[in-house]
Amino acid sequence: MSAVAQARPDGVADPATPLLEVEGLRKHFRVTRGVVRRETVTVRAVEDVSFRIRPGQAFGLVGESGCGKSTAARALLRLVEPDGGSVRFRGEDVLAARGAALTRLRRRLQIVFQDPYSSLNPRQTVGEALTEPMRVHGLAHGAAARDRAAALLEEVGLPPAALRRLPHEFSGGQRQRIGLARALALEPELIVADEPVSALDVSVQAQVLLLLRELQARRGLAFLFVSHDLSVVRWFCERVAVMYLGRIVEEGPAARVLAEPLHPYARMLRDASPIPDPERRGQLPRIVGEIPSAANPPPGCPFHTRCPHVMPVCRTVMPGWTAAGDGGGVACHLHS
Numbered sequence: 236m237s238a239v240a241q242a243r244p245d246g247v248a249d250p251a252t253p254l255l256e257v258e259g260l261r262k263h264f265r266v267t268r269g270v271v272r273r274e275t276v277t278v279r280a281v282e283d284v285s286f287r288i289r290p291g292q293a294f295g296l297v298g299e300s301g302c303g304k305s306t307a308a309r310a311l312l313r314l315v316e317p318d319g320g321s322v323r324f325r326g327e328d329v330l331a332a333r334g335a336a337l338t339r340l341r342r343r344l345q346i347v348f349q350d351p352y353s354s355l356n357p358r359q360t361v362g363e364a365l366t367e368p369m370r371v372h373g374l375a376h377g378a379a380a381r382d383r384a385a386a387l388l389e390e391v392g393l394p395p396a397a398l399r400r401l402p403h404e405f406s407g408g409q410r411q412r413i414g415l416a417r418a419l420a421l422e423p424e425l426i427v428a429d430e431p432v433s434a435l436d437v438s439v440q441a442q443v444l445l446l447l448r449e450l451q452a453r454r455g456l457a458f459l460f461v462s463h464d465l466s467v468v469r470w471f472c473e474r475v476a477v478m479y480l481g482r483i484v485e486e487g488p489a490a491r492v493l494a495e496p497l498h499p500y501a502r503m504l505r506d507a508s509p510i511p512d513p514e515r516r517g518q519l520p521r522i523v524g525e526i527p528s529a530a531n532p533p534p535g536c537p538f539h540t541r542c543p544h545v546m547p548v549c550r551t552v553m554p555g556w557t558a559a560g561d562g563g564g565v566a567c568h569l570h571s
């Protein structure tokens with residue numbers, strides 16, 4: 236492609252200072268497998284992942300299930316400890332932070348899970364779930380905390396009476412709103428949303444997505460939006476990174492990457508993603524082949540076992556990063 240030049244972009248096209256800078260993030264797991272012959276293998280869940288998010292920006296991390304996107308999100312928040320790389324939040328080293336500095340960073344970086352029910356204590360009322368983090372972080376106590384909790388519920392579209400109720404009394408969409416209110420209680424600057432709407436009915440998905448966009452505009456919130464659903468990411472995100480077998484294979488403006496991707500894997504994802512035209516539903520091409528095991532990734536390009544454009548060089552040489560003219564880039568020998 237003529238719009239492609241040799242260089243690693245690493246967000247240099249973004250003029251504003253990044254809010255979050257992730258550089259060379261790595262997370263491996265040691266797992267034991269086999270019944271008769273037991274062996275311990277290394278699963279390379281996240282390899283050399285780099286991206287930047289600007290203040291107020293919605294950044295998508297997409298890929299098939301098992302590609303490492305959720306592990307990357309958890310590793311940068313240190314919900315699992317990464318094995319390498321660096322994570323900077325407003326220039327502060329997240330991976331080196333300890334004690335009070337780590338607590339302060341955690342307040343500014345919040346996460347919303349796919350199933351908020353699993354992260355809510357079933358015996359704790361919504362009011363307790365919202366006021367507890369405010370109290371722990373010293374933001375508000377007593378009546379002031381309860382008033383703030385009521386205001387947060389109103390902001391996410393729930394009545395103040397919800398404060399006295401338990402999580403099981405709410406629908407999935409309402410529980411996701413409660414999860415959001417709890418994240419907002421700590422006044423974060425960035426929310427990691429890990430498949431936040433994929434467990435919800437389509438009509439409820441749209442309502443929650445609209446709410447996320449309202450919050451982004453009103454509060455200037457940035458999002459790291461982790462999802463396998465390209466249509467949702469296309470609607471919500473400004474920039475997107477596509478992950479395959481623990482690595483980013485393409486990054487750039489969502490409008491371009493999801494409409495005219497450069498990487499063959501990103502193209503297959505696009506072609507397999509649901510389309511609004513009901514007449515063409517059921518005719519979606521499938522992504523051929525299985526994702527290779529992250530415990531035994533193929534040599535060369537990790538996608539070469541499934542790629543329709545595979546060349547001899549792809550089987551032995553890992554493609555480098557090639558910058559695209561729009562500030563993004565791609566890891567593929569076709570573009571080097």
Ligand code: SF4
Nearest residue numbers: 536539542549567568
């Ligand atoms: Fe396909 Fe080769 Fe590009 Fe990998 S490097 S995506 S195998 S063309």
